[in-house]
Amino acid sequence: MEKLSIGRMAELNHTSVQTLRYYAKLGLLQPEYVDENTGYRYYGIKQCARLDMINYMKYLGMSLDRIKDWFDKEDVESIPEMLRQQADLIERKMTELDQMKKAVQVSIKNYDTYMNAPEDGLITSQHIPARKIYCYDSKVNIYENTLETYEYILRELRSQAIVNHLPMAYFCNVGSIIRQKTMEQGLFESTEVFLFVDDDFDMQSGVEIIPEHDYLCIYCDSFFREREYAHKLFDYVHEHGYEIIGDYICEVVVELPIFHHDERNMFMKLQVPVKKA
Numbered sequence: 405m406e407k408l409s410i411g412r413m414a415e416l417n418h419t420s421v422q423t424l425r426y427y428a429k430l431g432l433l434q435p436e437y438v439d440e441n442t443g444y445r446y447y448g449i450k451q452c453a454r455l456d457m458i459n460y461m462k463y464l465g466m467s468l469d470r471i472k473d474w475f476d477k478e479d480v481e482s483i484p485e486m487l488r489q490q491a492d493l494i495e496r497k498m499t500e501l502d503q504m505k506k507a508v509q510v511s512i513k514n515y516d517t518y519m520n521a522p523e524d525g526l527i528t529s530q531h532i533p534a535r536k537i538y539c540y541d542s543k544v545n546i547y548e549n550t551l552e553t554y555e556y557i558l559r560e561l562r563s564q565a566i567v568n569h570l571p572m573a574y575f576c577n578v579g580s581i582i583r584q585k586t587m588e589q590g591l592f593e594s595t596e597v598f599l600f601v602d603d604d605f606d607m608q609s610g611v612e613i614i615p616e617h618d619y620l621c622i623y624c625d626s627f628f629r630e631r632e633y634a635h636k637l638f639d640y641v642h643e644h645g646y647e648i649i650g651d652y653i654c655e656v657v658v659e660l661p662i663f664h665h666d667e668r669n670m671f672m673k674l675q676v677p678v679k680k681a
Contacts, residue, residue: 407437407446417455432458432472464490465497503571506602510577511658518658518671521623525633527640532675534616536605537598539581540564545593546580551627551668561597568610575599576659582652587638592631594654617650617677623657624672630654634674641678650677 414421427433428445433454435445454475461471464487474486522528542557562575577600586593605611620641624633634652641648653675660669 406449408449410435410445410447413447413451413455416449417452417459419455419459427455427458427468430468430472432468432475465494466490500571507576510600514577514658517673521657521671524625525622525636527620527622527637530619530621530675532617532619535614536601536603537579537612537614538565538568538570538601538605538610539596539598539612540610541596543595545595546597547592547594547631554627555668557597561599564610565599568608570599570601570605577656579653579655581654584648584651587648587652592634600655614653615650615677618679619675620646620678621673621675624674625670627668627670627672630672630674637674637676641676645681646678647681648676649679652676 408416410421410424414424424433424445424447428435433451436448436451437446438444439446458468458471461474462468466474470486474483540561542560544553544557546554546557558578561578565575579598579600580594581596581598582592582594583596601611620637622633622637624630634654638648640646653673655673655675656670657673658671660671
């Protein structure tokens, strides 16, 4: 019977010599013959069937360890269940990839907003559709505390999101809320942070909808300047005959990969829903 060198075996099967050596190391596919004098490895053409099966199982997404376990057991009856488990795993991965795709699309949109934002301090009017959020009340006023405290609050939000099975893809788009009643009392206080979620996300505890409205908006590039810019927004509302008809939203549009003193670098959109008084 013709002996195939490891190079020829690799060539016939459109793989690499390194891959065949690795499979031999794992015990997945051993050479049929090893020359004692030269150490050269030789395969038989019939071993291509085993290699085809390895490649097929890899294509189905199975790990090499799992394939070896299956080869070792030679338990044909276990194959359907193993394939069903693999189908479930692929479905979960497809869901994760879909969430990743949505997160990337949101990031692209948000960076476009950042790149095309109005000049610093300019107030604009925007009609914003309804948005669904998952909101968490930290019981701690963000604006009476440090950036370090805000980071701890975000850790709590992330923990709550995990408990409630929210995809971490949502964590790229966060914000905070000052409720209308609080503003009417002349207070600049917020204990609530939120994540934007998909429109089809199930309603559950903590999930609410920010209504569609006309909003007055101003952009802010620093956590430490939000109060100053928010007051510019409120002053504009009163000076131009508007009435605030809902909650104040601070939306983190993007977080820039620039870290001064290890601080989060946020570009925010401050917004209030209004109507003419």
